[in-house]
Amino acid sequence: MKRFFSSIKELILEKKFMILILGGGIGLLSFFIVALISDLDLQSMQDIFSAFPEEFLEFFGDLAVLANPYGFWTMEMLSFIWLYAGILFIFTASSLLSHEVENKTIDLSLSKPISRYNFLGSKITFLYVFIMTTIGIFFLITLGSMAASSTFRTEGIFLERFLAAYFSVVLFLGALAMVAKFMSTIFLSTKKSIALGVMILFIMFFLGEFYVYMDEAIQDIKYISIFYYFNPVDYMVNADTAIFTRDIVILGTINVALIVGSLFIFNRKDIPN
Amino acid sequence: MSKEIIIQIQNLTKYYGKSRGIEKLNLEIYKGEIFGLLGPNGAGKTTTCRVLLDLIRKTSGEAQIFNLDVHHHSIEIRQRTAYLPGDLGLFQEKTARRNLQYLLGLYENHIPIRRIEELAGIFGLDLDRKVKELSKGNKQKVGIVLALAPKVDLLILDEPTAGLDPLITAEFYKILHEQQEETGSTVLLSSHLLGEVEKVAHRVGIIREGSLVEVATVQQLKSMAMKEIKVEFATKVALQKFSDQLPSKIVESVILNETRASFMIAREELTKILNLLSKSEILDIEVTSPALEDIFLKYYEVVS
Numbered sequence: 001m002k003r004f005f006s007s008i009k010e011l012i013l014e015k016k017f018m019i020l021i022l023g024g025g026i027g028l029l030s031f032f033i034v035a036l037i038s039d040l041d042l043q044s045m046q047d048i049f050s051a052f053p054e055e056f057l058e059f060f061g062d063l064a065v066l067a068n069p070y071g072f073w074t075m076e077m078l079s080f081i082w083l084y085a086g087i088l089f090i091f092t093a094s095s096l097l098s099h100e101v102e103n104k105t106i107d108l109s110l111s112k113p114i115s116r117y118n119f120l121g122s123k124i125t126f127l128y129v130f131i132m133t134t135i136g137i138f139f140l141i142t143l144g145s146m147a148a149s150s151t152f153r154t155e156g157i158f159l160e161r162f163l164a165a166y167f168s169v170v171l172f173l174g175a176l177a178m179v180a181k182f183m184s185t186i187f188l189s190t191k192k193s194i195a196l197g198v199m200i201l202f203i204m205f206f207l208g209e210f211y212v213y214m215d216e217a218i219q220d221i222k223y224i225s226i227f228y229y230f231n232p233v234d235y236m237v238n239a240d241t242a243i244f245t246r247d248i249v250i251l252g253t254i255n256v257a258l259i260v261g262s263l264f265i266f267n268r269k270d271i272p273n
Numbered sequence: 274m275s276k277e278i279i280i281q282i283q284n285l286t287k288y289y290g291k292s293r294g295i296e297k298l299n300l301e302i303y304k305g306e307i308f309g310l311l312g313p314n315g316a317g318k319t320t321t322c323r324v325l326l327d328l329i330r331k332t333s334g335e336a337q338i339f340n341l342d343v344h345h346h347s348i349e350i351r352q353r354t355a356y357l358p359g360d361l362g363l364f365q366e367k368t369a370r371r372n373l374q375y376l377l378g379l380y381e382n383h384i385p386i387r388r389i390e391e392l393a394g395i396f397g398l399d400l401d402r403k404v405k406e407l408s409k410g411n412k413q414k415v416g417i418v419l420a421l422a423p424k425v426d427l428l429i430l431d432e433p434t435a436g437l438d439p440l441i442t443a444e445f446y447k448i449l450h451e452q453q454e455e456t457g458s459t460v461l462l463s464s465h466l467l468g469e470v471e472k473v474a475h476r477v478g479i480i481r482e483g484s485l486v487e488v489a490t491v492q493q494l495k496s497m498a499m500k501e502i503k504v505e506f507a508t509k510v511a512l513q514k515f516s517d518q519l520p521s522k523i524v525e526s527v528i529l530n531e532t533r534a535s536f537m538i539a540r541e542e543l544t545k546i547l548n549l550l551s552k553s554e555i556l557d558i559e560v561t562s563p564a565l566e567d568i569f570l571k572y573y574e575v576v577s
Binding site: 006007010014108110111268 | 319323326327329330352354360362365366375376379419
């Protein structure tokens with residue numbers, strides 16, 4: 001275990017500024033959105049949105065969601081978190097292992113008494129620490145901003161909904177990053193795993209968000225998309241525990257399957273010279 | 274040096290898809306010996322080292338270190354082994370000190386920083402510079418400190434002196450030799466530089482196209498080789514007379530020039546030739562053993 005934690009510590013030291021900058025950056029963006037919402041007349045917005053076509057509103061949520069401060073914040077921040085942070089996590093996940101292969105540092109690391117499970121396991125653990133810390137910083141800044149905003153105070157500060165959204169975001173981004181990590185374990189190449197990770201991300205986004213526009217017979221394809229199991233509006237605005245539980249279970253299973261698959265593949269692979 | 278076997282390889286084969294890495298390699302390395310694995314690029318030296326460390330998996334055959342299977346007991350083996358890869362990759366953004374602390378920290382036994390600093394001092398390595406700022410030679414020094422710092426039973430060194438200047442190379446071999454004598458550790462030294470291996474290795478294995486073609490001590494290798502004889506005769510007639518009597522079946526590479534003759538002969542035929550020469554008028558004679566390099570090249574000439 002000493003070697004396992006030693007590897008994680010090394011990665012944290014290496015990426016500490018990246019974690020702070022990314023978490024702080026997204027947090028700052030969230031702070032501006034919260035400030036913007038405080039200045040918005042949500043009642044007038046509701047009136048404006050009610051004139052929009054129904055399909056438009058369906059795509060972005062519904063009228064109640066858009067006119068709700070939590071709904072508006074969730075739409076702006078959490079629904080697009082894959083864009084703000086997800087792509088960077090994919091880049092990080094892709095390079096964690098394959099950079100070591102490309103820079104040949106893996107030979108030195110694996111010639112020491114550390115098992116392949118521990119070696120890759122430490123990188124995967126770091127990936128989740130990275131995601132949890134970054135999103136944690138973002139959520140803390142957001143909570144602080146909301147606590148300072150009279151609009152949100154009037155609406156109420158729902159810590160349990162925040163916690164639910166936090167776990168859901170971590171598992172959702174974790175699954176996206178693990179797809180790239182899985183690819184990186186197969187190909188041991190940063191370029192290939194980033195390309196495939198980003199490609200799969202957009203395919204899943206398309207399937208998970210636009211399935212309603214597809215032929216009804218093939219709409220079940222939505223079930224293979226990670227995006228279909230990420231519904232922060234339902235947790236933040238509607239406090240829908242049934243959807244939250246389903247999403248957490250499925251996203252958790254996807255994460256575990258990708259972790260186990262990566263460890264299994266890496267344990268059987270030759271380390272290229 | 275005892276007869277306890279530290280590394281045992283039997284019919285070890287590694288194929289990368291269709292291309293050969295090593296094929297039916299057999300080797301035994303004893304406790305306390307420095308074994309030089311010699312061969313040109315692509316012969317299979319690095320593949321052998323990497324299979325032994327479980328970085329790549331064998332296609333067939335058996336390989337054991339400390340009587341333990343290299344795949345199933347790789348962690349126990351690596352706990353007692355230090356490795357210097359031929360193509361050294363270090364963490365470029367970290368200092369040499371951080372690289373060493375992290376990588377040596379992966380061993381179960383604590384390696385005191387004093388030991389790292391002592392070795393760095395000997396090799397003139399600045400531990401507090403980032404690796405990306407170091408020259409190739411200095412990066413190699415980091416690798417050498419990494420290999421020499423832990424107290425282990427086996428060192429696997431793949432082209433350890435690549436990029437080092439002759440003074441540092443000599444210092445490295447001196448320390449390696451001292452450490453090996455002090456601790457009784459075993460060393461597998463892979464190289465294509467015969468001159469270096471010749472000075473430190475107890476035994477040498479020559480690897481060609483993935484298989485060992487010869488394993489012997491440096492002395493044995495030299496004695497297996499032919500002797501080179503250079504003779505200066507008093508007259509052209511004397512040379513011609515000697516040349517006529519020279520048994521063509523036992524000599525090789527005969528060169529006759531004016532009054533000089535040079536040729537190669539097997540060690541056991543030496544008496545015959547000296548008897549023949551004693552009957553000739555000669556001014557000078559030189560009998561030399563070829564350098565290990567020439568013997569080594571001979572093994573490769575067969576292939577080419």
